[in-house]
Each structure stands twice: as structure tokens, then as C-alpha cells.
Amino acid sequence: xxxxxxxxxxxxxxxxxxxxxxxxxxxxxxxxxxxxxxxxxxxxxxxxxxxxxxxxxxxxxxxxxxxxxxxxxxxxxxxxxxxxxxxxxxxxxxxxxxxxxxxxxxxxxxxxxxxxxxxxxxxxxxxxxxxxxxxxxxxxxxxxxxxxxxxxxxxxxxxxxxxxxxxxxxxxxxxxxxxxxxxxxxxxxxxxxxxxxxxxxxxxxxxxxxxxxxxxxxxxxxxxxxxxxxxxxxxxxxxxxxxxxxxxxxx
Amino acid sequence: xxxxxxxxxxxxxxxxxxxxxxxxxxxxxxxxxxxxxxxxxxxxxxxxxxxxxxxxxxxxxxxxxxxxxxxxxxxxxxxxxxxxxxxxxxxxxxxxxxxxxxxxxxxxxxxxxxxxxxxxxxxxxxxxxxxxxxxxxxxxxxxxxxxxxxxxxxxxxxxxxxxxxxxxxxxxxxxxxxxxxxxxxxxxxxxxxxxxxxxxxxxxxxxxxxxxxxxxxxxxxxxxxxxxxxxxxxxxxxxxxxxxxxxxxxxxxxxxxxx
Numbered sequence: 001x002x003x004x005x006x007x008x009x010x011x012x013x014x015x016x017x018x019x020x021x022x023x024x025x026x027x028x029x030x031x032x033x034x035x036x037x038x039x040x041x042x043x044x045x046x047x048x049x050x051x052x053x054x055x056x057x058x059x060x061x062x063x064x065x066x067x068x069x070x071x072x073x074x075x076x077x078x079x080x081x082x083x084x085x086x087x088x089x090x091x092x093x094x095x096x097x098x099x100x101x102x103x104x105x106x107x108x109x110x111x112x113x114x115x116x117x118x119x120x121x122x123x124x125x126x127x128x129x130x131x132x133x134x135x136x137x138x139x140x141x142x143x144x145x146x147x148x149x150x151x152x153x154x155x156x157x158x159x160x161x162x163x164x165x166x167x168x169x170x171x172x173x174x175x176x177x178x179x180x181x182x183x184x185x186x187x188x189x190x191x192x193x194x195x196x197x198x199x200x201x202x203x204x205x206x207x208x209x210x211x212x213x214x215x216x217x218x219x220x221x222x223x224x225x226x227x228x229x230x231x232x233x234x235x236x237x238x239x240x241x242x243x244x245x246x247x248x249x250x251x
Numbered sequence: 252x253x254x255x256x257x258x259x260x261x262x263x264x265x266x267x268x269x270x271x272x273x274x275x276x277x278x279x280x281x282x283x284x285x286x287x288x289x290x291x292x293x294x295x296x297x298x299x300x301x302x303x304x305x306x307x308x309x310x311x312x313x314x315x316x317x318x319x320x321x322x323x324x325x326x327x328x329x330x331x332x333x334x335x336x337x338x339x340x341x342x343x344x345x346x347x348x349x350x351x352x353x354x355x356x357x358x359x360x361x362x363x364x365x366x367x368x369x370x371x372x373x374x375x376x377x378x379x380x381x382x383x384x385x386x387x388x389x390x391x392x393x394x395x396x397x398x399x400x401x402x403x404x405x406x407x408x409x410x411x412x413x414x415x416x417x418x419x420x421x422x423x424x425x426x427x428x429x430x431x432x433x434x435x436x437x438x439x440x441x442x443x444x445x446x447x448x449x450x451x452x453x454x455x456x457x458x459x460x461x462x463x464x465x466x467x468x469x470x471x472x473x474x475x476x477x478x479x480x481x482x483x484x485x486x487x488x489x490x491x492x493x494x495x496x497x498x499x500x501x502x503x504x505x506x507x508x509x510x
Contacts, residue, residue, distance in 0.1 A: 057408065079414045089409035092506035093427035102423060103413035132502065134509045152413065 003068060004156065004188045005031040005054065010063035011213075012049055023049050025213030026063070033068070036182070036189040038199035041209030042246060047192045048160055050214070054190065055083050055158045067156070079103060081156035082149035086165050090133050090144045096120060097129040099144055103152040119147040122181060139170040146178070150185060159191045163198070175201050179226065196242050197230055208245045218245050292475035300475035301483070309463075314483065316458035317448050320376060321491075324383025325444045331384075332391035332440075333433060337425070339392070340399020353392055361386035361447045365454055379451040379459070386447040387440030394439065398432025399425065431499075431507035438495045445488045460484050 012024040023046040031037045041047050052058040054065050056077040067081065077083075082103075090099055100116035120129055123143040133141055142163065149157060163171045179202060182189065193199055199206045203222055210217040220242060224234055243249075276294050283293045292300070304310035339346045361382050368378040402425065410424045452461025460480050467476035499508060 055412075057411075077408075077412045077414070079412065083408070083412055085405070087405060089405040091406060091409075091424065091427070093430070093503045094423065098423075102419075103415070132505065134506045 002033045003030045004033040004035070005068070005190065006064075006066040007054060008064045008066075010050070010053060010060045010065065012046070012053060012058070012061050013213075022213035024053075024060070025215050027209075027214065027216055028063075029207060029216060029219075031188060031190060034186045034188055036191070036202060036204045038191040038193060038203035038206045039209060040193055040196055040199050040206060040242065040246070041214060042211055043194055045209050045211050046214045047209060050209075051083070051158055051160050051190065051192050055081055057083075079152050080154055081158055082152065082154040083158045083160065084145055084149055084162045085159075086161040088141055088145050088165075090141055090148065092133045095130050095132055096125060096136075096144055099133070100148050100151050102148060115151055116147075119151045122150070122184070123147040123177070138166050139174065142166060142170075142174055143177070146181070150181065150187075153185075154187065156188045156190065159189060159193075161193055162191070164193070164195065171195075171198070176227075178202065196239055196246075200224075200235055200238055200242075201228055201230060206242060208242060290472055290474055292478060296475040297478045297482070300473065301479035304463075304476065304479070310483075313458055313460050313463045313480075314487070316456075316462075317452065317460045318487070320379045320452075320459065321383055321441075321444050321448050323376075324380040324448075325387050325441055327380070328384045328388040328391060328440060328444075329437065332388045332436070333395055336392045336395025336433075336436075337399060337421075337429065340396040340429070341425070346396065350396070353389055357389040357393070361443070362450055365451065368451075369454070374454070374456060376456075379448055379456065382447050382451045383444045387444040390439040390443065391433070391436035394432050394436030395429060398429035398436075401432075402428045427503055430501075431504045434495065434498045434504065437498070438492060441491050441495055442488070445484070445491055449484055460487075 007030065008028050010024055010027045011022070013020040013022045015021070027050060029037075039047055039050070049058065053060050054067075091102065094102065097113065097116050097120065100119055101112045104112045104115065117126075117129060120126060123146055125140065125143055125147065128136065128140065133144065136144065163174045166174060175198060189202075191199065191203060200222060206220045206222060207216050208218045208220070209215070220238060222238065224232070228235060230236075230239075280294050283291055301310065335349075339349055364382055364385050365378075368381050372378040372381055406424055406428060410420050415423070448459065449461035449464070452459035453465045456462050460483060464477050464480040467473040467480065498504070
């Protein structure tokens with residue numbers, strides 16, 4: 001499989017009152033085309049900063065990020081990789097359909113409304129095309145955001161704690177939905193989460209980050225077949241191993 | 252059709268203010284009758300005075316003249332303030348350069364501009380229009396600018412992520428995000444504009460509600476018409492505010508007022 005994202009020796013510091021605060025202390029990894037990689041780490045370890053750098057919203061102090069097909073003049077974010085974050089960014093002043101059509105402004109997208117409605121149906125929003133976001137629940141908003149990303153056919157989905165603002169039940173449901181959609185349209189996914197079970201349920205590979213300045217502490221390959229049962233002994237064993245890496249002893 | 256319940260709800264909202272107004276009118280009436288004032292009118296004299304002016308048409312001319320001045324000055328202020336406010340909010344350099352100037356001009360009462368307005372534009376329609384422009388342009392600039400400054404970063408990031416053109420960014424993100432703030436600016440603007448037109452018309456014009464009030468006093472102490480003018484000004488002000496509030500019901504700005 002070809003390499004989709006290649007991260008080499010990325011470092012990043014923030015300036016604070018007490019001098020520079022190193023956040024990322026040299027991270028290297030690569031993600032294959034179509035792979036689902038999860039990054040877990042303690043809160044405040046710089047996970048989101050790392051994702052912002054990879055997605056092009058921030059610049060690394062040193063090191064390189066190469067995204068295949070994006071060329072070398074990659075200086076900022078691009079619709080090739082869409083970010084889905086915790087608090088969401090569905091535009092509240094546009095209807096569901098207008099939100100989905102938002103990214104379709106270039107040419108060559110054919111009938112935009114038709115395409116938008118196709119993806120609305122895919123995420124289970126059929127019948128809500130003319131609704132405004134404030135008329136929808138949190139779970140439905142997440143679906144709008146997911147569909148808005150999918151409709152521009154991105155090669156990569158960057159997901160930063162995508163479901164952590166949802167209630168526990170909706171969180172579980174969205175995981176299953178996401179896997180079903182990824183089955184239909186194969187995307188490369190980079191998921192950032194603090195939820196170990198979420199990572200085990202979905203990812204092909206899980207990287208555990210160390211506290212600040214963060215580095216990759218350990219990598220786990222998840223070879224369990226889908227659909228995964230989190231209560232299975234293999235999944236539980238993996239969960240304990242990851243939690244141990246994060247400094248939590250499971251009794 | 253309104254259901255009986257809905258009518259009941261409306262009555263509950265309308266009755267208390269109506270009762271207070273009725274009480275004020277009653278007290279006013281009693282005091283005037285008891286003191287046997289020769290010059291201060293009873294409520295009924297105000298009503299008959301207003302009807303008299305309405306019948307000979309002068310009342311409508313005055314209202315029309317005032318509304319025309321407010322409408323023109325306010326429209327010009329909107330055309331000037333909204334693009335300027337968007338530009339100042341978006342371009343940091345423009346904000347740093349122009350904001351101090353506007354912040355300095357803003358606290359100057361529009362009434363203070365009256366001598367300059369007369370000097371520059373004489374005593375025709377242009378002076379009050381200029382004063383209305385001056386009074387409503389600053390609040391609208393300030394609101395629009397701060398609207399741009401308070402757009403949530405996540406929306407701008409999403410727009411950057413999808414790589415949309417500048418025109419889409421403005422039409423579908425910046426302007427709709429700022430629209431609720433623009434409407435707030437318009438409400439403030441129309442409020443001051445109405446306040447100022449009456450004051451401006453008191454100076455030297457021959458039409459408008461402000462002129463009507465001053466003229467009624469000067470030409471024979473018609474205090475019934477003075478008070479009628481005041482009440483009409485209040486009612487029209489209420490209607491202007493209500494009209495701008497209707498904008499808050501626009502579907503694209505509902506998000507700002509829910510939750």
C-alpha cells in the first residue's frame with residue numbers, strides 16, 4: 001500500500017511567559033492509503049496541535065509533513081483532508097442542504113443539490129435537507145458535519161475527538177455509522193481521541209503519545225476482524241495494555 | 252384563526268401596559284381639571300387637536316416629511332456603514348487606522364453638529380438628513396465591525412479547509428455570521444435617527460413633527476398639539492423599532508436567538 005501521510009521529526013513549541021514551552025518533541029510516523037490510524041494520549045499532550053500541523057492549520061517548528069498528492073507547495077489546509085472536530089463547524093445560518101453544498105463550489109461536481117442529497121441520505125438525514133442546524137440534535141449535527149466532509153470526496157478525514165461532545169449512547173452509534181460509511185467509501189482516517197475503546201473499535205493501528213513534549217510512546221496494531229466486540233478477551237487485553245501505557249493500572 | 256387560548260395569552264400580555272396607560276391618562280385628566288389650568292390641555296383636547304390636524308392634512312405632511320428625512324439619512328448611513336464595518340472588521344490595518352477616529356466622533360451628540368449642518372447645507376432637507384446620517388452611521392459601523400471580530404474561529408477554519416473562494420467566504424460565511432449584529436446596529440441606528448430628526452426639525456425648517464411641536468407653541472400656545480406631536484413621535488418610534496425587529500425573524504438569523 002502506498003503511503004498517504006508521512007510525518008518526519010516534527011517538533012513544535014509555544015511561547016509562554018516562562019519561555020518556550022515544547023509541545024511536540026519529535027514525532028515521526030506514516031499512514032498508508034486507506035488506513036485508519038488512531039492517536040491516543042493524555043489530555044494536554046499536544047494531540048490537537050499535532051493534528052493541526054498535519055492538516056495544515058499550523059506550522060511545525062522543524063520536520064516535515066508530506067501528504068501524498070498534495071504537492072510540495074503545501075502551505076495550508078486543503079479540501080483533500082477535511083477536519084471534523086469536537087465542537088463541530090456546521091454553519092448555523094445555512095440549511096442542511098446548503099451546508100452540504102458549501103464545499104462544492106469548484107467545477108466538475110455536477111448537480112450539487114443531487115450530490116448533497118445523496119450524502120444526506122447516506123448519513124441518515126433524509127427528510128432534513130431544509131432544516132436549520134438549530135432544529136437538529138447533537139447526533140444529527142455530527143452527521144451533517146460528516147456528510148459535508150464526505151461530499152467533497154476528501155482523501156483524508158482528520159477527526160479530532162469527533163464524538164466526545166455527544167452523549168454515551170450516541171457516541172456508540174456514531175462509531176458504528178462511521179465504520180459503515182467508511183466501508184462504502186474508503187478514506188484514510190487519522191483519529192485523535194482520549195477514548196481508548198473508541199480507538200480499539202475502529203482503528204487499524206493505535207499510537208500512544210507520551211505527555212508533553214510528546215513523542216510516540218508505543219504503537220499497537222489492531223488485527224481484530226470487524227465488527228469488533230469490545231468485550232472479547234483480545235480487545236480487553238489490548239485495552240489494558242494501552243491504559244498501562246497511559247499510566248493507568250487496570251484492576 | 253386564533254384559538255381562545257392564544258387570545259387569552261395575548262390579553263395577558265397587553266392588559267397590564269394598557270392599564271398603566273389608562274391610569275396615567277386618568278391622573279393627567281383629574282389634575283388638569285382640579286387645577287383649572289388655562290393652558291395645559293386635557294387628554295380629550297389633545298385628541299381633538301390631533302384630529303383637527305389630521306383632517307386638514309397637515310399632520311400627514313409633517314409625518315411624511317419626518318419619515319422621508321429619516322428614511323433617506325438612515326439608508327445612506329446603512330450603505331456607508333455596513334461595507335465599511337465589514338472592511339474594518341476584516342482588515343486589521345483598516346481597523347487600527349479608522350477605529351480611533353470613529354470612536355472619537357461617536358460620543359459627540361448629533362445635536363452638536365446642527366450649527367455645522369446649517370453652515371454647510373442651509374436649512375433645507377439636506378441638513379436633517381445629514382444629521383440623521385451622522386447619528387446612525389457610527390453605531391452601525393461599530394456593530395458591524397465587532398460582528399466580524401466575533402465570528403467564531405471554527406467557522407473560518409472550516410471555510411479555509413474547504414478551500415472556498417473569497418466571494419463564497421464572504422457571501423456564505425462572513426456576512427451571514429455578522430448579520431445578527433448588523434440588525435442590532437440597525438435597531439440602535441434607527442432609534443437615534445428618529446430621536447435626532449425631531450430635534451433637528453425644531454431649529455429652522457417648515458415641516459416635520461419637530462417643526463409642528465415648536466410651531467404649535469410659538470403660534471398661540473397650542474399645548475394640545477405639542478402633546479399630540481410628542482405622542483405621535485413616540486408611537487412612530489415604537490413602530491420603527493418593531494419593523495427592524497421583524498428582521499430578527501429572518502430564517503437565516505434565527506440561530507442567533509435560539510438557545
